Amino acid sequence: MEKLKAGIIGLGLLGNQYLEFFRTRKDVEVVGVCDVRRSIAETAAAKYHIDAYSEVNELLKAHRPDLVVVATPDHLHLAPTLAAVEAGTPAIILEKPLATTLDEANMIFEKVEQSGAKLLINYANRAMPYDLATYYVLKNRLIGQPIYAESRLDDNISVPTRLWGERSREFAAGSSPAHFLLSHVVDLMHWYFAPAHVVDVFAISQERVLGFTPDLFDAFLIFDNGLKVRVKAEWIKHMDQIVEYYTCITGEQGSIIYNKRPGFGVQESWRANLSAPPPDSVLQEHHQHLGERGIDTRLAYHYRPVTTAYDASTVRASLEHIGPDQATGMMLVGPMLDAITEDTLTPSSWRDCGPLPTHWDGLRQVQVVQAILDSAYRNAPVAVKQ
Ligand SMILES: NC(=O)c1ccc[n+]([C@@H]2O[C@H](COP(=O)([O-])OP(=O)(O)OC[C@H]3O[C@@H](n4cnc5c(N)ncnc54)[C@H](O)[C@@H]3O)[C@@H](O)[C@H]2O)c1
Numbered sequence: 033m034e035k036l037k038a039g040i041i042g043l044g045l046l047g048n049q050y051l052e053f054f055r056t057r058k059d060v061e062v063v064g065v066c067d068v069r070r071s072i073a074e075t076a077a078a079k080y081h082i083d084a085y086s087e088v089n090e091l092l093k094a095h096r097p098d099l100v101v102v103a104t105p106d107h108l109h110l111a112p113t114l115a116a117v118e119a120g121t122p123a124i125i126l127e128k129p130l131a132t133t134l135d136e137a138n139m140i141f142e143k144v145e146q147s148g149a150k151l152l153i154n155y156a157n158r159a160m161p162y163d164l165a166t167y168y169v170l171k172n173r174l175i176g177q178p179i180y181a182e183s184r185l186d187d188n189i190s191v192p193t194r195l196w197g198e199r200s201r202e203f204a205a206g207s208s209p210a211h212f213l214l215s216h217v218v219d220l221m222h223w224y225f226a227p228a229h230v231v232d233v234f235a236i237s238q239e240r241v242l243g244f245t246p247d248l249f250d251a252f253l254i255f256d257n258g259l260k261v262r263v264k265a266e267w268i269k270h271m272d273q274i275v276e277y278y279t280c281i282t283g284e285q286g287s288i289i290y291n292k293r294p295g296f297g298v299q300e301s302w303r304a305n306l307s308a309p310p311p312d313s314v315l316q317e318h319h320q321h322l323g324e325r326g327i328d329t330r331l332a333y334h335y336r337p338v339t340t341a342y343d344a345s346t347v348r349a350s351l352e353h354i355g356p357d358q359a360t361g362m363m364l365v366g367p368m369l370d371a372i373t374e375d376t377l378t379p380s381s382w383r384d385c386g387p388l389p390t391h392w393d394g395l396r397q398v399q400v401v402q403a404i405l406d407s408a409y410r411n412a413p414v415a416v417k418q
Contacts, residue, residue, distance in 0.1 A: 035061040036123075036372060039097040041088055041112045042104035043067040043076055044196070046127055046361065050101050051076060053362040059373055060099070064091045066112075088112045092119040099123045099372060105196075107206030110136045113151075117143045123150045123372040125365065129215035129401065130394025132207060134417065137398035144391045151391045152368045155219040158389065159363035162290050162302040162353070163220060165327045166281065167385060169304045169351065170224050172318060175283030176308070178225060178259055183279040185213045186266040186295070191274065192242055204267070205244040210401050213265035214249060218400045219393060221253065221261050223386065224281070228257040230400045230416050237408035241268045251404045263404075271295035286347075292357065300356045302329075309349040319351060329353045364388070 038060050040047050047067070054060045062082055067073040070086040077084035085091040092100070092115060100116040102109055102124060109131055116124050117140075124144075130153060131137040144151045157163045169175060192204035204212075222229060235251035248266040255261070269276065276295030281288045290302040309315055319331050332350045368388060370379035377387035399416050407414040 033059060033373075035059055036098045036369065037061055037063045037095060038099040038101065039064045039066065039091045039095055040101045040103065041066045041091070041116070042102065042108075042127075043069075043072050044103065044105075047101070047103040048076070049362055050103060050125075050365070051080070053365055055080075057366070057369060059369055063095045063097060066091045088115045089119070092116065092121065097121060099125065099369075102126045105203045105206055106211050107132045110140060113140050114143055117147050117149050117151075120147075121149060123152070125152050125154060125368055126394070128153055128155050128219070128394075128397075129211050130391065130398050132211045132398075134398055134402045137395050141391045141395045150372060151394075152371065153219075153389045153391070153394045154361070154364055154368070155216060155223075155389050155393070155397075156361045156364050157216050157220050157359075158223055158385070159367065160292075160359035161327050161357040162292050162359070164325060164385065165302055165304070165322055165329060165351070165353070166279070166288050166290070167224060168318075168322060168325070168327070169288055170281070170283075171384075174286065174304060174306055174310075174318065174351075175281070175288060176285030178281055178283045180260050180262075181221065181224075181279065181281040182262040182264075183217045183221070184264045184266075184276065185217050186248075186264075186269045186271075186276045187213060188271055188274045189241075189268045192245060192267045195274075201244050204242070208246050208249070208405075209265040209267040210246070210249045210404050213267075214251070214263055214401055214404065215397055217263045217265065218253070219389065219397045221263065222393065222396060222400075223389075225255060225257075225259055225261075226386065228255040228259055229396065230254065230261075230403075231256045232413055232415055233400065233403040233407045234413040235404040235407040236411075237405075246408075249404055249408060251407065253400065269295065292359075299354060301352070301354045302357070303350050303352040305347040306349050306351075307347060315349060315351075322351065327353070 064083040066085040073084035196203045230253045232254040238247045247268045250264040253261045275293040277293040285308040286306040367382035403416045
């Protein structure tokens with residue numbers, strides 16, 4: 033098999049994860065790395081015997097890579113992505129979000145459309161076990177028609193103040209909890225509930241602690257089919273863990289509840305409570321299908337008699353997983369590499385999960401995040417610009 037020649041732009045936390053992950057794959061060879069902080073690129077290059085650059089175009093000209101990864105800070109995605117497309121790179125993997133402004137998102141979108149390049153965006157949660165299990169339950173309509181969802185993805189205050197060392201303030205000032213965190217949540221909600229999409233937004237924000245970037249956003253998203261979703265992200269939380277991530281989706285016939293990353297004192301857990309479960313044999317098949325997708329759940333039945341108004345009599349059966357989900361930020365990257373070599377958005381390693389996310393999903397995500405910002409600053413509902 034001919035290996036994909038890859039270049040990595042931006043060699044910080046994520047860029048290094050790509051470098052390590054690509055070394056585990058037989059189908060990719062990293063030929064060069066580029067970081068404006070030249071010494072960082074040189075250190076990695078010396079370790080892995082590859083070429084180091086501090087200017088994107090030098091790497092592109094020297095190697096004409098088959099694949100470019102863009103892992104620069106949120107507000108610095110435009111220039112390297114456009115450079116890669118303009119150099120004729122056939123495939124690009126871009127870290128989320130597509131961009132931090134609608135203008136930049138549109139510029140990338142149009143350039144990619146004109147060029148015919150494949151641009152894939154690493155909305156990594158789509159490939160994580162709890163989220164895959166949620167997608168499966170929703171698509172198989174095991175909780176019926178979704179009515180309402182709430183999702184909170186909060187970071188410890190140490191993220192905007194310390195995660196990137198001396199550069200933390202600069203990174204956070206170019207981003208926000210909406211761009212950095214809600215980009216994930218908004219994309220997941222679009223993936224879960226497609227073809228429904230967000231049309232209206234009402235959001236609030238708070239700017240009292242950090243000063244150089246908003247402290248938090250809390251938003252209601254109204255979908256075109258009437259579904260209502262609350263999404264919230266904070267950058268000022270004082271808690272034991274670096275991330276806290278909780279989601280609950282309620283349908284006409286059940287709820288999916290998951291504590292994906294508890295801040296403290298709660299066990300990681302995922303549960304689909306079904307109030308109108310299918311027959312046992314069908315439920316067993318769903319359980320088995322989840323297992324075949326590498327999602328380790330168990331079936332729990334609740335045949336408790338109705339004794340008080342507070343028991344679990346509305347829950348008849350559950351699919352559940354108790355314990356960590358072993359997720360990593362590179363889980364979607366494997367299927368993306370397969371998508372490039374197999375020239376499809378639904379490669380063999382990504383079955384029954386819809387097409388992998390591209391610039392179309394990226395643009396939609398930026399449109400909604402922009403509406404969240406606009407609504408919070410105007411203190412009024414805002415229609416999403418399509
Ligand atoms: N940190 C996380 O937990 C995390 C998780 C998921 C996704 N992401 C996303 O990955 C992206 C990168 O985040 P990170 O945490 O790795 O940031 P980082 O600051 O650690 O790394 C970014 C690197 O890009 C370099 N850079 C900036 N402009 C450049 C340019 N024009 N050309 C070449 N290099 C350039 C910087 O010097 C830096 O080394 C962001 O979009 C972020 O949202 C981050």
